[in-house]
Amino acid sequence: MNALLNTGAPLLRDAAEALAVAEGLADSFAREAAERDRERRLPHAELENFSRSGLWGITVPKAFGGPGLASVTLTKVIARIAQADGSLGQIPQNHFYALEVLRVNGSEAQQRRLYAEVLAGKRFGNALAELGTRTALDRNTRLTRTDDGYRIDGRKFYCTGALFAQRIPTLAVDEHGVGFLAFVPREAKGLQLIDDWSGFGQRTTGSGSVLFDSVPVAADDVVPFQSAFDRPTTVGPFAQLLHAAIDTGIARGAYEDLLQFVRNKSRPWIDSGVDKASDDPLTQQEIGKLRVRLAATEALLERAGEFVDRAQLAPDEHSVAAASIAVAEARAISTETSLLLGSKLLELSGSRATLAEFGLDRHWRNARTHTLHDPVRWKYHAIGDYYLNDRLPPRRGTI
Template sequence: MSLAQHVAVITSDEQALIVASDLAEDFKRDSALRDRERRLPHPELEAFTRSGLWGISVPKEYGGAGVSNVTLAKVIALIAEADASLGQIPQNHFYALEVLRVNGSEPQKQRLYAEVLAGRRFGNALAELGTKTAHDRTTRLSRDSSGQGYRIDGRKFYATGAIYAQRIPTSVVDEHGVQQLAFVPAEAQGLSVIDDWSGFGQRTTGSGSVLFENVAVDEADVVPFQSAFERPTPVGPLAQILHAAIDTGIARAAYEDALRFVRTKTRPWIDSGNDQATQDPLTLKSFGHLSIRLHATEALLERAGEFLDRAQAETNADTVAAASIAVAEVRALSTEISLATGSTLFELAGSQATLAEHGLDRHWRNARVHTLHDPVRWKYHAVGNYYLNQQNPPLRGTI
C-alpha cells in the first residue's frame, strides 16, 4: 500500500489516451503469467498510479484533467484489454470520486481530490455476503464514546482494490439507518484486509474481504451516500459504464488473440478445401459476426459516455435516465460479446489454443466472473420499459 512517488498530472483527454495506450503495451506483456500464478500486480499498479491516470476524473477546478466519460471509459477499456484485473482495480476508485463530486462538502473535495492527485488510491468495501439482497448493508457506523468521530464494525467482501489502496471507501449504516460512505485510511487500527479472493477469473483484483473491528474514522471522512440515489445523480451510470468498459476490453483482447492464433497456428478443416485456416469460409463468417458485435459494443460505449457527460453537465431526472439507459444498452452488449469472444476463440483457433502455455482461457474466465456483477437480463428489462412505456429506470445504482 505504498504511496506512488513523482505522480504525473494529466491535463487533457488526449494525453490520458496516449498514456493509457503506452501503459497497456507494458501491462499486456506478463498478463497471462500474472493470471496463471495469481501474481498480484503491485509494480504495475505503482506505474499505473505514477502515470497520473488515477486522477483523470478529478474536476479541473481541483487540479485534475476532468476528462470526459468517453475518455474515462476508453482508458479503462484499453487497460482491461491488456490485463482485465488491472482494468477493474480502479473501478471503485473512480466511483468514489463521483460520489465525492456529487455529495461531498467543499473541504472534503479539496482534501480528498488532492490526495488522489498526489498518488493515493481508493479501494472499496461496499458489498457484503449473507444479506437478504445485494443492496442490504449491516456494517455499522456509530458515534465514538468520546463524542469525537465514529466507529465502524462489520465485514465486507468483493472489496476490489482494497488490498492496494491507501483509503478504503466503505458503505456503512448510521444510527438512523441511513447509508454513508466512510473514506477509511487503510492503516487504521482494527481494519484488516484479507486476501481471500478465490474466483476463477479476475484473479489478481484482490476482491476479497475487509474486516472492521471498532475502527475509528473522522467525521470529516464521512460523505453522504444514500442521498446519491434518492435524487437523480450520475453516480449509478458512472459505475456501470466502467463495468461496460472492462467487459469491452476483455472482448477486444480475446478477439485480437483469436485473430493472431488463427493467422499463425490454426490448421484449416479438411472439408474447407483451403490450405490456410484464414481462408476457411465458415471461419470468416464467424470472425465477421464477432467483428460486427465488437464494433457495435465499442460504439455504444462511446455513445453512453456522451450521454453521461450530458447528465453530469445538466443533472435532472431526464438526463440521468437517458444516461442510465444508454449505459444499460452497452452493458447488455458488452456482456454478450465478452463471453462470446472468449468462447468462440477456441472454436476458431482449435485444440492447440487450449494448451496452458497460451493462457487464452483467462479471457472467458475473466468475462464470466466480471459479467456476473449484476444480471444482464435486467438491463434488457430496463431498456424495453424505457422505450415502450416511457418508464425511467430505478435511481438506485448497482455498482
Template sequence: MSVPQGFSRGQAALIENDIQALQIADEVAAEFVRDASVRDRERRLPHAELELFSRTGLGGITVPRAYGGAGVSSVTLALVIARIARADASLGHIPQNHFYALEVLRVNGSPEQRRRLYAEVLAGARFGNALAEIGTRTAQERTTRLRREGGGYRIQGRKFYATGALYAQRVPTLAIDDDGVQQLAFVERHAPGLEIVDDWDGFGQRTSASGTVNFNEVPVAAEDVVPFQSAFARPTTVGPLAQLLHAAIDAGIARAAWEDTLAFVGRRARPWIDSGVGSATEDPLTLQILGRLSSRLQGAEALLERAGESVDRAQAAPDAESVAAASIAVAEARAITTEVALDAANRLLELGGSRATLAEYNLDRHWRNARTHTLHDPVRWKYHAVGNYYLNDALPPRRGTI
C-alpha cells in the same frame, strides 16, 4: 518494468487533458499486457503495475479542473478503462471502484472534503472499496454499522467483493449510521482494526483481489464520511458512471479475445503467442464467425462511447430525465458488451481448438475473466429496464446496477 516516455519515477504526474490521458493509457497498457498471462496463471498480484498506473497520473484524470485535475470526459474515462482491461482484465477492474468513489465525492462531498481527498489522489493515492456484503437477503441490504463516538465514528462489519482494497491507500466503506442512513467512509488503509484478507479465489479476474475486508471497531474521522444514500435519492450520475466503467471492462476483455483469436488462428504476430501456431484460413464458416464477431464488437464499442456521451450530458445538467437517459444508454452498452465479451472469448477457444486451451498460451483467461466479471449484475434486468423505458416511458430505478 519500464516507464512511459517523458515520465520520471518517484512522483505522480499531472495529466492535463483527454488526449494526454488516452496517450498515457496506451503506453501503460503496452506495459501491462506483456506479463498479463503470467500474472493470471501464477496469480502474481500487480502491486508494481498499480504503482505505475498511479504515478503516471491516470488515477487522477476525473478530478475536476477546479481542483487541479484534468476533469476528463466520461467517454475518455471509459476508453481508458477499456484500454487497460484489454491489456489485463484485472488491472482494468481494480480502478473501477476508485473512480466510483471519486464520483460520489464529486456529487456529495463538501468543498473541503473534495479539496483534501482530490489532493491525495493527484499525489498518487488509490481508493479501493468495501461496499458489498454476502449473506444478506438482498444485494442492496447492508449490515455494517457506522457508530458515532465522540467527534468521530467507529465501523463494525464485514465486506466482500472488495476489489482494489488490498492495493489502496484508502478504503471507501459503505455503512449504516445511527439513523439508518447509508454513508461512505473513506477509511485510511492502516487504521487500527481494519483487516484486508487476500482470500479471493475466483477462476477469473484472479488478481483483482476482490476478497474480504473486516472492520473491528475501526475509527474514522467525521471529515472522512461523505453522504451516500442521497446520491440515489436525487438524480445523479453515480449509478450510470459505475455501470459505464463495468461496460468498459467487458469491452476491453472482448477486444483482447478478438485480437488473440486473430493471432492464434491467422498468424497475426503477438509477442505472447507463437505467431506460427495458426494458419490463415479460407474456411467460410470461420470467416462468417469472425465477420459477425467483428461487427458486434465494433457496435459494442460504439455503444460504449455513446453511453459515455450521455453520462457527460447528465453530469453537466442532472435531472430526472437526463440521468434516466444516461442510465438507459449505459444499460444498452452494458448488455451488449456483456454478450460480446462472452461470445469473443468462446469463439477464441472454438476456433483455436484444443490447442488453444494449453497452459502455455493461457487463452482461456479471457473466457474466465469475462464469465466472472459479467456476473457483477444480471444483464436480463437491463433489457427489462430498456424495454420499459421505451415502451412505457418508465424511468429506471436509481441504483448502481442499472
C-alpha cells in the same frame, strides 16, 4: 510495501495525452498478463506504474487542480487497460466510483483534501458489498457516532482493489439505516485486509474481504452516500459505465488474440482445400460476425459515455434516466459480446488455446466472472419499459 508508497503523479492535461499514456501502459501490461493470471501474481508493481502515470486522477475536476476529463475518455482508458489485462482494468473501477460520489455529495473541504491525495498518486479501493444479506442492496456494516468521530463494525467482501489502496471507501449505515461512504485510511486501527478472493476469473483483482473491528474514522472522512440515489445524480450510470468498459476491453482483448492465433494456425481440421485457417471461408465468416458485434459494442459504449457526460453537466430526472438507459444498453451488449468472443476464441483456436503457454482461456473466464456483477436480464427489462411505457428506471448503482 513499496507498491503502497506512491509519491506523486503527473497531471495529464487532455484526452489525447491520457489515451497515449494508457496505450503505452497497456502494451507493457499485456506482456505478462497470462503469467499473472496463471500464477495469481498480484500486480503490485503494475499498479504502481498505473497510478504513477496520472491516469487515476483524470476525473478530478479542474476546480480542484485536476484535468476534469470526460467520462468518454475514462471509458476508453479503462477499456484499453482491460484489453491488456482484465484484472488491471477492473481494479480502478471503484476508485473512480468513490471520486464520483465525492464529486456529487462531498463538501468542498472534503473534495479539496481527498482530490489532492488522488492527484498526489494515492489509490482508493472499496468495501461496499457484503455476503449473507437478504438482498444485494442490504448492508449490515454499522457506522456509530463517537465523541471524536465515528467507528465502523462489519465485514465486507468483493473488495476489489482494497489490497492495493491507501484509502478504502466503505459503505456503512447509521442507526437510522442511512448509508454513508467512509474514506477509511488503510492504516486505521482495527482494519484487517484478507486476501481470500478465489474466483476462476479476474484472479488478480484483490477482491477479497475487509474486516472492521471498531475502526475509528474521522467525521471529515465520512461522505453522504444514500442521498446520491434519493435525487437524480450520475453515480449509478457512472458506475455501470465503467463495468461496461471493462467487459468491452476484455472483448477486444479476446478478439485481438483470436486474430493472432488464427493467422498462425495451420490447416483446419476438416479439409476445406486451404492451407491456413485464416483462408478458411467459414472461419472468415465467423470473424466477420464477431468484428461487427465488437464494433457495435464499442460504439454503444462511447455513446453511453456521452450521455453520462451530459447528465453530469445538467443532472435532472430525465437526463439521468436517459444516461442510465444508454449505459444499460452498453452494459447489456458488452456482457454478451465479451462472453461470445471469449467462447469463440476457444472454439476457433482449438484446445491449444487453453494450454498454459497461451492462457487464452483467461478471456472467457474473466468475462464470465466480471459479467456476473449484476444481472443483465434486468437491464433489458428497464430498457424495454423505458421505451415502451416511458417509465424511468430506478435510481441505484446497478443501472
